[in-house]
């Protein structure tokens with residue numbers, strides 16, 4: 001039997017909550033070993049998608065394959081291959097960090113060393129503290145520790161670094177890179193676009209339950225949206241121009257000024273800029289459609 005190159009395959013996935021259409025025909029794949037970011041505004045359908053893939057939520061229709069299994073018909077052996085960090089922090093029990101991790105480690109056939117996970121998630125100083133006594137960001141680290149303790153083949157991270165301070169976020173990024181180097185497939189949702197850009201190979205952008213773009217992180221968005229911006233100050237104020245040849249423009253400006261142009265910057269649009277353009281364009285297209293519909297009605 002050959003193992004599929006895809007860790008996850010989703011075809012025409014639909015989900016309704018009563019009358020509310022949360023997913024309206026979403027299709028994508030996640031290759032084995034890659035880190036894939038699912039991006040989108042609040043309420044776009046990211047958690048719904050992830051929860052269906054995890055087997056926590058039924059779908060209305062469509063096909064889903066996760067590590068060779070339909071999550072709607074999961075087995076314990078399949079569940080043991082997943083690592084899950086849910087959006088909401090789990091109930092803080094009376095156990096200490098170490099006790100909780102030892103307990104979970106015992107549930108998996110190939111679990112990681114508890115001390116190793118405590119160090120990797122920056123919880124050493126809090127190892128003997130009850131989880132109920134931890135700060136929000138520290139509890140989130142426990143969630144991440146619990147997600148990786150079972151050495152998952154596929155790790156789901158739903159807004160994993162919410163509440164982390166900047167240093168903790170950087171530490172988390174190194175941990176994710178290490179897991180990726182070990183071959184872990186990762187599905188990440190985050191509202192921190194710099195995080196998605198740092199960690200992911202590819203991303204899908206979801207809006208109102210539809211996938212509006214998918215591709216390599218450096219290919220997301222229209223080509224125009226990635227054109228660099230050259231900005232400088234002249235007598236009239238700040239000026240800027242988009243150009244595919246920023247070096248030529250900077251050289252021309254330097255010649256014109258006879259010295260370094262004041263406040264010169266060459267800006268490459270960030271993933272966040274590109275993402276905001278994409279979602280705004282989608283909203284504009286939707287309102288254009290509804291205007292047409294109104295005229296027809």
Ligand SMILES: Nc1ncnc2c1ncn2[C@@H]1O[C@H](COP(=O)(O)OP(=O)(O)OP(=O)(O)O)[C@@H](O)[C@H]1O
Nearest residue numbers: 017020022040041042043044045046047048049087
């Ligand atoms: N259990 C539920 N019952 C009814 N509607 C729901 C339920 N869960 C989610 N929804 C609705 O489905 C839509 C998609 O929600 P979902 O949680 O998947 O979005 P999201 O992209 O994860 O958002 P966020 O970034 O805020 O976490 C939203 O409009 C939400 O209100």
